[in-house]
Amino acid sequence: MFKVFAFLRRNTSLLSHDEYRAGHIGYHCCNSRRLKNIRGYLVNIWSNTGIRSKIGKDYQKLTFNEPKGFLDLWDGFPQVYFDDISDWIEAATPEPNRATEEGLSIDPDWSLADGPFLFDPVTDSSTEFKSHHLHMIEEVIKPIERPEYKITKIVQFFKRSEHLNEHEFKHLLSCDYVKKLSQIEGLTGLLLNYRDEDIDRAIKGFYPDSGWHFSKGGIAERSAFCDLWDGATEMYFENIGTFHEGKMRSPISEKLILLEKKIFSSLWYVEVDENVIILPNRETAPEFYFR
16 A cells, blocks of 8 residues: 655645635645545545634643744645556546547546646746655554544654664554553554655656756755654544543543653644545455445
């Protein structure tokens, strides 16, 4: 499975955060959900009301060294799933999937041309837009329970402590921390994501070598963004109150907080409005058209 987080900032000269949400979910997803061989597609847009204002002073007990202005760098991040990197690279390749009198043909109306208007353009007149597409290595710690109503999703961003090497960090994180985290009360789903150390993995072959992503400015912005965090967990709860109670008052809470100070140099949380466009299917793809 090849999973990509794509951090996107809205076109601030045209759209508010809410208008961006409407444009991304209301229109853009109708086209991007048709990417070739896509196996899963979620769009996460940060909630208008931050967690800090919802849980009060306890937020300071749960976080430390949160980067200033982190939410100014993006408005949403889709996460997409493909069977492998080659499927991801070829995802935008047109394919015959429109039924006509002559049979299946390539749909001339399919387009992602709204991108430069919806997202942060490289220049005011550019047809390119900025983004940080990053390959994520996923571990399903606790399968997500999805009732027939909206639940709360919290993304926990973290950066490795400088006192631990990569091997020590991943061992403590996978073998100790997330096992404890999965025991907090009220948790209905938990995914662990490591950011690929090769921050160009998801854009090699996907974007042209001559484009913004490989320019000096693009490389500098991507590197600065990735320096802020090394991975993220996706946590699911009934509501913010359940998250608050579970994280602060579960029997495992004190051990978790001590462990967090040991393995992370920074830790913070973002509530996102998760939109399930295509429910992720991590099973092996069958030998026929499966969507």
